Amino acid sequence: MQILVTGGAGFIGSNFVHSTVRRYPDASVTVLDALTYAGSRSSLSMAGSLVDLVEGDIADAGLVNRLVCDSDVVVHFAAETHNDNSLADPSPFLRTNIIGTYTLLQAVREHGTRYHHVSTDEVYGDLDLDDPSKFSEHTPYNPSSPYSATKAASDMLVRAWVRSFGVRATLSNCSNNYGPYQHIEKFIPRQITNILTGTRPKLYGAGKNVRDWIHVEDHNAAVWRILESGEIGRTYLIGANGELDNLSVVRMILELMDKDPDDFDHVTDRPGHDLRYAIDSSTLRNELGWRPRYNDFRAGLQATIDWYRENPTWWENDKDAVESRYQTQGA
Numbered sequence: 001m002q003i004l005v006t007g008g009a010g011f012i013g014s015n016f017v018h019s020t021v022r023r024y025p026d027a028s029v030t031v032l033d034a035l036t037y038a039g040s041r042s043s044l045s046m047a048g049s050l051v052d053l054v055e056g057d058i059a060d061a062g063l064v065n066r067l068v069c070d071s072d073v074v075v076h077f078a079a080e081t082h083n084d085n086s087l088a089d090p091s092p093f094l095r096t097n098i099i100g101t102y103t104l105l106q107a108v109r110e111h112g113t114r115y116h117h118v119s120t121d122e123v124y125g126d127l128d129l130d131d132p133s134k135f136s137e138h139t140p141y142n143p144s145s146p147y148s149a150t151k152a153a154s155d156m157l158v159r160a161w162v163r164s165f166g167v168r169a170t171l172s173n174c175s176n177n178y179g180p181y182q183h184i185e186k187f188i189p190r191q192i193t194n195i196l197t198g199t200r201p202k203l204y205g206a207g208k209n210v211r212d213w214i215h216v217e218d219h220n221a222a223v224w225r226i227l228e229s230g231e232i233g234r235t236y237l238i239g240a241n242g243e244l245d246n247l248s249v250v251r252m253i254l255e256l257m258d259k260d261p262d263d264f265d266h267v268t269d270r271p272g273h274d275l276r277y278a279i280d281s282s283t284l285r286n287e288l289g290w291r292p293r294y295n296d297f298r299a300g301l302q303a304t305i306d307w308y309r310e311n312p313t314w315w316e317n318d319k320d321a322v323e324s325r326y327q328t329q330g331a
Contacts, residue, residue: 007078058100126274179216205269207247239279
């Protein structure tokens with residue numbers, strides 16, 4: 001089996017590559033990644049000799065076509081994902097998330113290749129904090145940021161190519177991931193590495209915003225279940241019932257790292273900061289039999305803290321630059 005993983009040197013993509021090599025040791029995996037600041041060769045260093053890393057642009061039609069031609073399966077993780085960056089400069093998000101997806105769709109259409117599109121729950125906007133409902137496959141799209149708007153556009157392109165051109169595609173929208181190899185600009189690894197470097201964690205606003213956390217290994221197991229058993233054209237929502245407000249997460253990190261739970265700083269809230277995300281993953285569970293392994297967020301968070309503590313060489317060279325960017329934004 002020849003598998004092409006776009007964005008496979010990033011956070012979720014690299015974890016997917018590792019899980020794929022374990023799951024299918026005879027498979028050949030090609031990773032296409034632009035190796036921007038969010039992608040790292042070192043994230044794939046333990047993945048094995050059958051992984052071929054190609055540095056390139058997802059919007060390069062010639063390169064994409066050559067790679068798709070040799071592939072049995074394409075899994076599309078490549079995306080610009082950081083909300084703060086999309087507010088500062090939306091243009092890379094349009095190129096990667098929209099034009100990049102279009103380029104891939106044209107290639108899989110030409111070669112008849114099986115395609116899975118990885119997206120986010122942020123395309124649905126947000127829910128009120130006291131709203132008992134959750135996002136489902138039927139929730140209308142209501143993106144709040146340039147990032148989520150470009151992901152919503154890419155989802156719609158996939159659905160159109162399935163209906164208009166018969167592309168063999170499935171889609172998934174997942175809640176917030178955490179785990180190893182996540183770039184330290186993101187919420188959980190930023191707080192962990194702040195503490196490890198003697199800096200107080202930072203919390204947007206009052207920290208009441210709620211996210212539905214899922215361990216990256218559970219996300220990727222769900223992607224494989226969809227690839228193997230999902231219905232072409234369907235969208236599956238991936239979530240682990242892990243709702244927690246940001247304040248609780250920061251305090252849990254501090255506690256697990258033997259610090260005072262109130263030893264953090266409040267910073268000005270992000271513009272348009274979504275209030276709450278919550279995923280109804282019952283279709284995935286009931287129809288495809290998927291279940292998360294990491295049902296204890298506290299245990300998964302402890303394992304994540306341990307990983308960052310044990311792998312400083314993976315993140316420490318980027319720490320000063322990341323914090324400098326945040327300081328210029330007042331965050």
